Amino acid sequence: MTTPTSQERMPALYLSHGAPPLADDPVWPGELAAWSAGLPRPKAILMVSAHWEEAPLALGATTTVPLVYDFWGFPRHYYEVRYAAPGAPALAESVRKLLRGAGTPVQDVPDRGLDHGAYVPLVEMFPAADIPVLQVSMPTLDPAGLYEIGRKLAPLRDEGVLIVGSGFFTHNLAALRHAGGGVPGWSSEFDDWGQRSLEAQDIDALLDFEHKSPAGRLAHPRTEHFAPLFVTLGAADGELGEQRSVIDGFWMGMAKRSIQIG
Template identity: 70%
Template sequence: MSTTSPTASSARVPAIYLSHGAPPLADDPIWPGQLAAWAKDLPRPKAILMISAHWEDAPIALGATTTVPLVYDFGGFPQRYYEVTYPAPGAPELAAQVRKLLSGPGVSVQDVPDRGLDHGAYVPLVQMYPQADIPVLQMSMPSLDPRELLTIGQRLTELRDQGVLIVGSGFFTHNLRAMSPDNRVMSVMAEFDDWGRRALNSQDLDALLDFEHKAPAARAAHPRTEHFAPLFVTLGASLSELNTQQDIIDGFWLGLSKRSIQLG
C-alpha cells in the first residue's frame, strides 16, 4: 500500500460500523447477502483496519502482519465453524502507519505477531470480501471509554484518504440472555435500538458518548459495553462527516439489533 495520500475526492473511503453476528451468521437467509451487497457498493479498499469487540488489550496492540491462523474465540458450535478459513494478506505497511499515527508521549503501540483475526473480524469479512485478497490488520481496543476510542479514531482519519476501510465491528445490542431462536425482540432491545438510530441520525454525539446514562435500557442492551465500543472509533474517524451517516442494515437477528452504519 502506498504511503502517499491521494486526494480525498479520488480515494477516500467511508468508515463503517457493523454488527458482526456470530459464526452462524453464514447460515442466516438474509444477513450474508446484506453484507455482500454493502461491500459491492463500497469503493474497493486497498486495506482494511479492523477494530473488533473481541480484542481488548492495552496498550494498543496490532495483530499479525502475515497470514496466521484465525482465532476461533467461541465454544459449543458444530465443528464446521472451526474449519472456516480466511487467509487474507497481512498489512505491514498499514501497521507501520497506524503505529506512527497512534504513538506519542505516554502512548505506545505493541505488536502481537501471532494474533490472528477473531470472529468479530473474519465472520463479516468472509461475506463481504470472500476472496480474502485485501490486506487486513486488526487492532485492539485499549479501553472501553467512548471518548478515548473517539480520539483514537480521529487520529486514524487520514488512513481513509489512502484507501483504508476502517471497520468498527460489534453488535448494536448485545445481551446473550435476550437472544431468541424465533427472533422475538424484547422491548428493551427495541428501545435502545430506536434511541441509537435517532441519536445517530440527529448527530447527537454527546448523547452517544454518554449512552450508558442517556440511552433507555442501556445496561439491559449492553451488560458490558464492548460490542458498542467500536462504534466510537468509526465515529472518530469520520467526525467531520457525521451528517453523511447512513443506516445500511437494520432489523434484528435472534432478538439482537444488527444495525450497521456508514459514514462518508
C-alpha cells in the first residue's frame, strides 16, 4: 500500500551523500533509511548535487534516463546499480517559473541523468524509486549566490517538494591519503565548528566559512561539497531555529553530518 503523498510544508535537507560503497557500510544506510521513514512522503524531490556544476543553472532529465556513473576504479557491481525514478516535468516547470521570474537564467539538459551525489543516498532513503526526482545544477560555487537560489526555490516546499542539497560536510581526499588512519584534526575541527554555527543560526559565518572556520581550506580545498548546504539554508530561510543534525560521525575520515531544517 502506497503512503499518501504529502501536501504539508516539507523540510529542507542537506546530506553527506557518500560514495558507491555506502551501500556496504554497516551503519550509514540504516541511518538514511530511518531518516526518510520519519519524513512526510514528498510529492517530488529536487536534488542539488556537488557533482553537477553548470551555468546557467541547468535542469536535468524530466524522463527516466540512465544514471551517471561519475566515478572510476570501483568494482563492476557499483556500475550496475539502477534507480529508475519517474521524471518530474511539472516540478521542472515550477522551477523554471520561479527562477526565470526572479531573473535567473535556466537551461534544459534533457539527457542528463542522476549522478552518484543524487542516486546513492536516494537508493537508501527511497528504495522503491517511485517518487519523481529532478536534479538541477549548481551554476556557481559562491555561497551567497547559492543561498539566493535556495530562497527562490523555497515556495516549492509548500507544494510537497523535498529540497535536498547533497554534498559532504568535510571533503579533502588528497589530504586524507596522507593522514593515515582515524579522523584528521582538520575534519573534526571543521565539523565541530559547523555544528556550532548551525546551532547558533550564524548564517554570516557559514557563508564566509573559508575565512571564519578553523581549517576551512583543508576541509574544503574546493568548495563544491559544502556548496549545496547554501541552497538548503536559502530554501529554509528564517527557519534555522528548527535545524537539527540527523546524522553525524565520520566515514573514512570525512564528516558525514547531515541536517534537516523544518
